[in-house]
Amino acid sequence: MQQDKIFADHVSVAYEKDDESLLAVDDVTLSIQEGEFVVIVGPSGCGKTTFMNTLAGLVKPIRGKVFMDGKQITGPSAERGVVFQQFALFPWKTVFENVEFGLKYRGIPKDERREIVRKYIRMVKLEGFENSFPHELSGGMKQRVAIARVYANMPQILLMDEPFGALDAQTRTIMQEDLSEMFMMEKRTVVFITHSVDEAIYLGDRVIIMTARPGKFKKIINVTADCLIPNRRNLGYDDVVNLKAFRDLKRELWGLIKAEIVEKRIL
Amino acid sequence: MTEDAPKTLLYENGAEGKICLTNILGNLMVETRKIRSRKRVILSVLSVIVVLGGWFVLTTVLRWVPPAFLPPPQNILTDFFRLLNKSYVGHTLIGHTLVSLQIVLGGFFLAVLIGIPLGIMMGWFKRIEAIVDPMFQLLRPIPPLAWIPLSLLWFGIGISSKIFVIWLSAFVPCVINAYTGIRLTEPLLVKAALGLGVKRQWDLLREVAIPSALPVILGGVRIGLGSAWMTLVAAELLASDAGLGYMMQMARRALEPSIIILGMLIIGILGAIMARGLQMLEKRICPWVMDKER
Incomplete structure (x- = not known):
């Protein structure tokens, strides 16, 4: 079974x-x-x-x-990655750093991290916003970042x-x-x-x-x-x-x- | 079909019109903002000129105010150059200024160095708060100046007694703001960090609580710097053998008001420069906050 x-x-x-x-x-x-x-x-x-x-x-x-x-x-x-209604992005981190956050704690080396982050930022269609801060984004874009952040972290x-x-x-x-x-x-x-x-x-x-x-x-x-x-x-x-x-x-x-x-x- | 076509056209025209209008409005707003900022500079310069000019006219041209009461601005300038390399009550102007700066910066940096970590620890660890808070609450309402007699008894009339008092005055806002900042950490962000794999308390503090508290902490640093300057002059006026406050006190006894005003101006200018420097530092450290406020 x-x-x-x-x-x-x-x-x-x-x-x-x-x-x-x-x-x-x-x-x-x-x-x-x-x-x-x-x-x-x-x-x-x-x-x-x-x-x-x-x-x-x-x-x-x-x-x-x-x-x-x-x-x-x-x-x-x-x-178990969570996406919240209120986005819960770290305002002091850029889009890239937000998506990268969990990967650091998985012990993934830097080069690999960069590739994974790029991939998921592309998946949520936010290429070009890597260095923006959350407050510069619209609500929908913020939630895209949050989704990429959780997706990239490979939760079960x-x-x-x-x-x-x-x-x-x-x-x-x-x-x-x-x-x-x-x-x-x-x-x-x-x-x-x-x-x-x-x-x-x-x-x-x-x-x-x-x-x-x-x-x-x-x-x-x-x-x-x-x-x-x-x-x-x-x-x-x-x-x-x-x-x-x-x-x-x-x-x-x-x-x-x-x-x-x-x-x-x-x- | 035929009925539909003109409708869409009309709609499209309307939309285009709207876009044009917003463009114009946008440009207008940018323009007025430019004009406003230029106007502001002009007004600021004008206000300084008017005050200095009025001062000059009252004291030198009309001679309504006797120089022993309010010396003319040029006297202050000549005193400034005279005292640059001539000793007055023990030190040159630069010497007095350096002594004061040393005290302010010494006390202020000690306060930042001890106060912020203490405030952070109190905000994050309940046990540390329970230990420190009662003492802190008891000592907090005592004005820093009330410590002067005791500090003189402990450290004498030299530099350390004043550093101690200034440390106290800057320490309190540093602790309070660091504590408050940590306490205001958004629980949702802590949850998010936990869900992303943060496990240790220390990592939560380092990655979430401290950065989220940073704007509040820096606010405390700014308040601390302000009260350090305020306390400095009071402390030097009361008991000292060097420094700007001491120089002003001696000038009062010697009936030299231009030197008193010179001391005041230097304190004002140095304070403003340091506050401005802190503001620039804040902008560098917390770009996400400054953008929102602007």
């Missing part, structure tokens, strides 16, 4: 707020296979980010365990926490297409968090719908395995969005999420 890349075993996570312990994630079990693009979508404040921080090793669960390749995750590691898993949430709609669409393309070029295991149903269906091999807090998995949809939207990865965003299969799926997913929002009154 093939081993799960990630296995979350009955995981519950709580966080402290105003001296109160709130349950953010409630008894969640999930296994992710190598090379899979998993999207978690849910109403805001449902514990998506908390769950992702748990996978990253930045937060410890109060119950249950998370494993990567059969080994328990106990802390953050370069094996890419964790993306609403990476396009801070971008305008036009930039967002282009970034989604580019990410899909990158994913095809260099297959990685990705866990992607969003509250956009469109984004979830467009990108995810598997889409997981979370309930409102405390977050549980409400439904898991195998977009790729069940071939719900044929040929999706070869089409542009606009073409996919206008497919009937996409619209049907979107209606279904949105119905589920809306029900959560209305039911638990998190309007």
Whole structure:
């Protein structure tokens, strides 16, 4: 039997707020296979980010365990690279130095580092901006740097926490297409968090719908395995969005999420 | 189809018009900025000329103000050249200036050298904060000048007592800003670094916390330099046997106001030069911050 890349075993996570312990994630079990693009979508404040921080090793669960390749995750590691909504670039480092950052800690020699950095800056289409500082870039470009930084570091898993949430709609669409393309070029295991149903269906091999807090998995949809939207990865965003299969799926997913929002009154 | 075509054309024209307009506006703004900066220089030069001219007219032409009260500007200039190589109360002007500079820079660099690492350690390690902070909070409200009597008792009237007091005055802002800067480190950046493979506390401090605190730390250095100068003159006025403050104090006793004003001017000019130098250093060290502020 093939081993799960990630296995979350009955995981519950709580966080402290105003001296109160709130349950953010409630008894969640999930296994992710190598090379899979998993999207978690849910109403805001449902514990998506908390769950992702748990996978990253930045937060410890109060119950249950998370494993990567059969080994328990106990802390953050370069094996699980994170892309944050707020980019989290080092403002005192240039684009090149930001992308190079993790490679230094992998002990990769300088010449090799330079080549890797060049490659990924090219992949995110930022050639010519190597020596710019983050504040000189637009939001979309900043997120491209962050993606290149994580990609270059060769993590086993890419964790993306609403990476396009801070971008305008036009930039967002282009970034989604580019990410899909990158994913095809260099297959990685990705866990992607969003509250956009469109984004979830467009990108995810598997889409997981979370309930409102405390977050549980409400439904898991195998977009790729069940071939719900044929040929999706070869089409542009606009073409996919206008497919009937996409619209049907979107209606279904949105119905589920809306029900959560209305039911638990998190309007 | 036929209906669509003119619409697009219209739209395109409109867009072009807009682009032209923004170009014009952009150029206009660049132009006005140029004019503004030229105007500023002219105004600055004018203001200096007006103040000096008014001073000259009041003291020399109209003679409304007696020289014993406010000497004319040219007297200060002649005193400047006279004292360049002639000893006054023990030293030439250059000698007094060097003594003062030595004290200021000595105290200031010691403060930077000890204060910044201490502040960083306090900001980063909870245990060090717990040990140092109570003492620091207790000593902090005492004005540096209040230390002068004790420092005279400990170190005598020479240079070290003043270096001590100046060290104290610059030390406090260095510590506070380094501490605050480290404390303000963006947690998201720490998370990002951890996710990129940083494992040791020391690397986190070196690669994330210190660079992110650097602008705040340099702000503390600037404040420290300012208070070093302020404290210097007070310390020298109170107890000294050389230095600009001492020279001014002696000139007051000898009723030579032009030498007092000369001392003031030198302190002002040196302070301004050093502050400007620090600013340039900041721009070099933190290019990402200065760009944002401009």
